[in-house]
Amino acid sequence: MNRQNRQAWSRASALVVLALIASQCTPSQPAARRAGSGVQSDAAVAAQKTYVAPGDLDEYYMFSSGGHSGQIYVYGLPSMRHLSTIPVYTPYPATGYGFDDDSKKMLGDLTWGDAHHPALSETKGDYDGRWLFINEMNGRIARIDLRDFKTKQILGPVPNLHGNHASSFVTPNTEYAMMATRFSRPVPNRVVGIDKYATEYKGIIAGVKIDPQSGHMSLAWQILMPPFDYDLGDAGKLASDGWMFFTSYNTERATGKLEVTASQRDQDYIAAVDWRAVEKAIAEGKGDVIDGVKVIDPKKVPGLVYLMPCGKSPHGVDVSPDGKWIIGSGKLQGVTTAFNFEKVQTAIRNKDFTGEEDGIPVLKYESIKDAEVAVGLGPLHTQFGTDGWAYTSLFIDSAIAKWKLGTWEVVDKAPMSYSIGHLAAAEGDTVSPDGNYLVGLNKLSHGRHLNVGPSQPESSQLLDITEEKMKLLYDAFTEPEPHYAQIIKADKIHPIEVYPREENKHPMAVWDLKDTGVTRNGKKVLVKMIAVRSTLTPTSFEITAGDEVTVAVTNIEQTTDELHGFGLLDYNINLVIDPGETKTVTFIAKKSGVFAYYCTNFCSALHQEMQGYMIVK
Numbered sequence: 001m002n003r004q005n006r007q008a009w010s011r012a013s014a015l016v017v018l019a020l021i022a023s024q025c026t027p028s029q030p031a032a033r034r035a036g037s038g039v040q041s042d043a044a045v046a047a048q049k050t051y052v053a054p055g056d057l058d059e060y061y062m063f064s065s066g067g068h069s070g071q072i073y074v075y076g077l078p079s080m081r082h083l084s085t086i087p088v089y090t091p092y093p094a095t096g097y098g099f100d101d102d103s104k105k106m107l108g109d110l111t112w113g114d115a116h117h118p119a120l121s122e123t124k125g126d127y128d129g130r131w132l133f134i135n136e137m138n139g140r141i142a143r144i145d146l147r148d149f150k151t152k153q154i155l156g157p158v159p160n161l162h163g164n165h166a167s168s169f170v171t172p173n174t175e176y177a178m179m180a181t182r183f184s185r186p187v188p189n190r191v192v193g194i195d196k197y198a199t200e201y202k203g204i205i206a207g208v209k210i211d212p213q214s215g216h217m218s219l220a221w222q223i224l225m226p227p228f229d230y231d232l233g234d235a236g237k238l239a240s241d242g243w244m245f246f247t248s249y250n251t252e253r254a255t256g257k258l259e260v261t262a263s264q265r266d267q268d269y270i271a272a273v274d275w276r277a278v279e280k281a282i283a284e285g286k287g288d289v290i291d292g293v294k295v296i297d298p299k300k301v302p303g304l305v306y307l308m309p310c311g312k313s314p315h316g317v318d319v320s321p322d323g324k325w326i327i328g329s330g331k332l333q334g335v336t337t338a339f340n341f342e343k344v345q346t347a348i349r350n351k352d353f354t355g356e357e358d359g360i361p362v363l364k365y366e367s368i369k370d371a372e373v374a375v376g377l378g379p380l381h382t383q384f385g386t387d388g389w390a391y392t393s394l395f396i397d398s399a400i401a402k403w404k405l406g407t408w409e410v411v412d413k414a415p416m417s418y419s420i421g422h423l424a425a426a427e428g429d430t431v432s433p434d435g436n437y438l439v440g441l442n443k444l445s446h447g448r449h450l451n452v453g454p455s456q457p458e459s460s461q462l463l464d465i466t467e468e469k470m471k472l473l474y475d476a477f478t479e480p481e482p483h484y485a486q487i488i489k490a491d492k493i494h495p496i497e498v499y500p501r502e503e504n505k506h507p508m509a510v511w512d513l514k515d516t517g518v519t520r521n522g523k524k525v526l527v528k529m530i531a532v533r534s535t536l537t538p539t540s541f542e543i544t545a546g547d548e549v550t551v552a553v554t555n556i557e558q559t560t561d562e563l564h565g566f567g568l569l570d571y572n573i574n575l576v577i578d579p580g581e582t583k584t585v586t587f588i589a590k591k592s593g594v595f596a597y598y599c600t601n602f603c604s605a606l607h608q609e610m611q612g613y614m615i616v617k
């Protein structure tokens with residue numbers, strides 16, 4: 001049996017069992033009460049659809065932003081099992097992240113980050129399973145390699161850009177990831193009174209160039225924008241390829257109590273950026289260097305940015321799979337607007353403008369919109385399924401509305417428990433969404449889990465969207481703080497299980513026990529160590545107080561799942577070394593005495609024997 005058949009078979013047999021259980025349930029269970037004899041209860045159907053039998057594997061990976069935990073949580077769908085945590089902006093002792101020299105250097109002075117929007121790399125508008133990008137509020141963006149699920153690069157904090165929320169949305173061939181400011185400030189940063197906010201503070205939109213071979217990110221250009229709060233973004237695709245869209249609020253340029261001062265106007269904007277034209281302008285030498293970055297002022301270089309009026313205080317902006325429509329709405333409204341990209345282009349050609357903001361033309365709302373869809377109160381984000389189906393999260397209604405692109409009819413609403421923020425559909429940001437699963441990422445979850453005190457667990461809710469009515473299948477605990485997630489077919493990702501020995505080019509790697517040991521160069525001491533079941537070699541080493549010590553540990557295993565750790569007590573040192581990997585840690589031996597080190601990852605029957613001593617004279 002292949003994997004799919006095996007899954008179908010195990011679900012079918014599970015269904016029989018569950019239906020039996022459901023039919024014998026006590027009457028206190030409403031699902032059982034609803035089930036007539038011989039008819040499966042809703043609960044049994046839902047359980048069957050999410051059941052992944054022991055030994056079977058999920059169909060999808062979901063990469064969920066960990067918000068201000070600074071991490072990414074990996075889930076399997078449809079089981080909603082939490083499979084892994086990828087530390088990105090925060091030290092994570094479980095994998096030793098933020099303790100070894102390389103990851104410590106990558107994190108720099110910041111040991112937290114507020115991550116919001118993961119973006120899988122794309123080829124021709126389809127997830128290609130190579131990399132995952134995620135933004136962070138302290139002006140940073142990171143790349144995770146999906147070959148080993150490890151953070152490989154953190155770019156930033158980048159100059160001029162403050163509060164990187166409208167990020168990391170990639171373009172259809174991963175040419176760029178984006179960054180944009182939630183918080184405007186003087187550019188370059190200097191002290192200017194808040195009374196000068198409207199004229200002296202600036203927003204920034206930035207393009208981060210991604211190397212197509214290595215995935216390496218570099219800051220390519222920035223655009224100087226009016227001091228609005230840029231909130232979310234999405235890249236154009238197919239029909240609208242070459243463009244980027246960003247929502248903005250506080251177009252009042254207000255300060256102070258924004259919930260009042262920034263809600264004066266009926267409309268704010270979606271900024272439409274022609275990034276190919278920006279690329280060309282930069283190549284032609286346009287723009288000024290500010291704090292080391294090429295910055296383009298649209299007042300001096302027209303034709304790159306346009307403002308599309310949108311309902312007040314918009315949050316998400318989402319481009320339909322064919323690229324024809326741009327969906328955005330005020331988050332206090334009862335409708336969401338579908339803007340027609342063709343009409344946007346026509347309005348630009350005809351100079352159908354109603355005004356300008358700092359030299360950026362404002363397009364006429366009536367000329368560029370196709371429809372206002374009555375989705376319900378508090379529309380935030382829209383995801384897409386097959387056949388033109390769209391799903392909009394409604395924060396105030398605490399529901400998801402299902403509606404159709406083109407006919408604009410709303411056909412279904414599913415209540416969420418509760419106060420949904422983002423939502424994620426299977427392959428939902430691609431040119432061809434799968435249309436089978438949808439996950440609501442809820443901001444609050446009152447009463448959905450056992451009570452664990454004031455910090456209530458958040459929840460993500462899995463829905464079946466294969467039929468006309470959306471069906472709730474599962475509630476899963478979600479680590480704080482849920483923002484966006486992306487869902488990719490499992491067979492698109494092929495992670496390695498060990499680092500092949502021949503790929504290890506680390507200058508301090510050793511593979512033969514006779515090459516281990518201590519070398520000294522003045523006050524600098526290098527300890528080359530091998531970790532292999534069940535010894536850390538050398539089993540002891542001596543140094544002198546005040547030495548600068550580098551311990552380089554190579555795990556010479558080539559066996560799956562044979563990780564070893566190097567925990568050094570009292571020195572706050574905790575490495576975890578995967579099979580075939582070398583990691584280093586450098587520290588000053590400040591304390592003298594005897595200190596034990598040991599393997600932290602249970603690796604064999606004699607794991608407990610895997611220990612040694614550092615003697616500091």
Ligand code: K7E
Binds near residue numbers: 116420422484
């Ligand atoms: Cu939570 Cu995208 Cu930061 Cu919406 S954001 S809800």
Ligand code: CUA
Binds near residue numbers: 533
């Ligand atoms: Cu190696 Cu435990």
